[in-house]
Amino acid sequence: MAGPDLLRPDPGLAIVVMGVSGCGKSSDANFLFCRRTVAAMLAEALGCGFVEADDYHSQTNKDKMSRGVPLTDEDRLPWLESLRDAIRDRLGRGEDVAVSCSALRLGYREVLREGDRNYKPGSYGSCRVKFVCLEASAEVIAERVERRAAEGDHFMPASLVRSQLDLLEIDAAEGITVVDATVPAHAIVEATITQFREELASTAR
Numbered sequence: 001m002a003g004p005d006l007l008r009p010d011p012g013l014a015i016v017v018m019g020v021s022g023c024g025k026s027s028d029a030n031f032l033f034c035r036r037t038v039a040a041m042l043a044e045a046l047g048c049g050f051v052e053a054d055d056y057h058s059q060t061n062k063d064k065m066s067r068g069v070p071l072t073d074e075d076r077l078p079w080l081e082s083l084r085d086a087i088r089d090r091l092g093r094g095e096d097v098a099v100s101c102s103a104l105r106l107g108y109r110e111v112l113r114e115g116d117r118n119y120k121p122g123s124y125g126s127c128r129v130k131f132v133c134l135e136a137s138a139e140v141i142a143e144r145v146e147r148r149a150a151e152g153d154h155f156m157p158a159s160l161v162r163s164q165l166d167l168l169e170i171d172a173a174e175g176i177t178v179v180d181a182t183v184p185a186h187a188i189v190e191a192t193i194t195q196f197r198e199e200l201a202s203t204a205r
Helices: 035-046 059-066 073-092 106-113 138-150 158-167 185-199
Strands: 014-018 049-052 097-100 129-135 177-180
Touching: 014 035, 014 073, 014 106, 035 049, 035 097, 035 129, 035 185, 049 073, 059 073, 073 097, 073 106, 106 129, 129 185, 177 185
Parallel strands: 014 097, 014 129, 049 097, 129 177
Antiparallel strands: none
C-alpha cells in the first residue's frame, strides 16, 4: 500500500512575474504589454490559475497611489500577506499559479515566498515560489504607465515610476530570472515554461 506522501498531489509552483508597473514593451511598437499581460499569458499557456496582485490592494492604497503618493511598507504588508495567502491556497492544492506583482524588494518577496509552507528563509532554490523580473528602461516604463493612466486602465500615475525604480532591488543569491521586457511577450512566456518545466505540476505528469 502506498504511503501517505505518495498519495499527495504533485506540489504546485507559483511563478511571480515581477517588476516596476508598466515594465514591458514588445518589439512591435503598436503593442505595449505589462507584467499582468505576461502573467496572464503564462497562466493560459499552463492552464493554471492567475492572480493579479493589484486586485488585493485595499481601496485606501489605491486612492493613495492615484493621488501620486507612494505606499509605505506599513501600507504594503497587509496587501502582501493577502497575496501570500492566495498563493499558499493554490500551492496547498497542488496547483500551479501565475502571479503578477511588483515584488520590488527582497523583504516583499520573502513574504510571498511564505506562500510555500515549507519555505525556510534563504532557501531560495527549493522554494516553490519563483520570480521572473521584467526589466526595461525608465523611458519605456514611463511611456507605458502614462498610456495606461490615460486609458483609465490603472490607478498608478507615471509620477510614481521613479519611486518604484528606486525601490527595485535584486540579490543575485535569490536566483531571480531577469528578462528583457522589450522582447515579445510570447517569447518570455515560452522561455519561462522551458526554465521551470521540471518543477511545474501541470507539465510534470
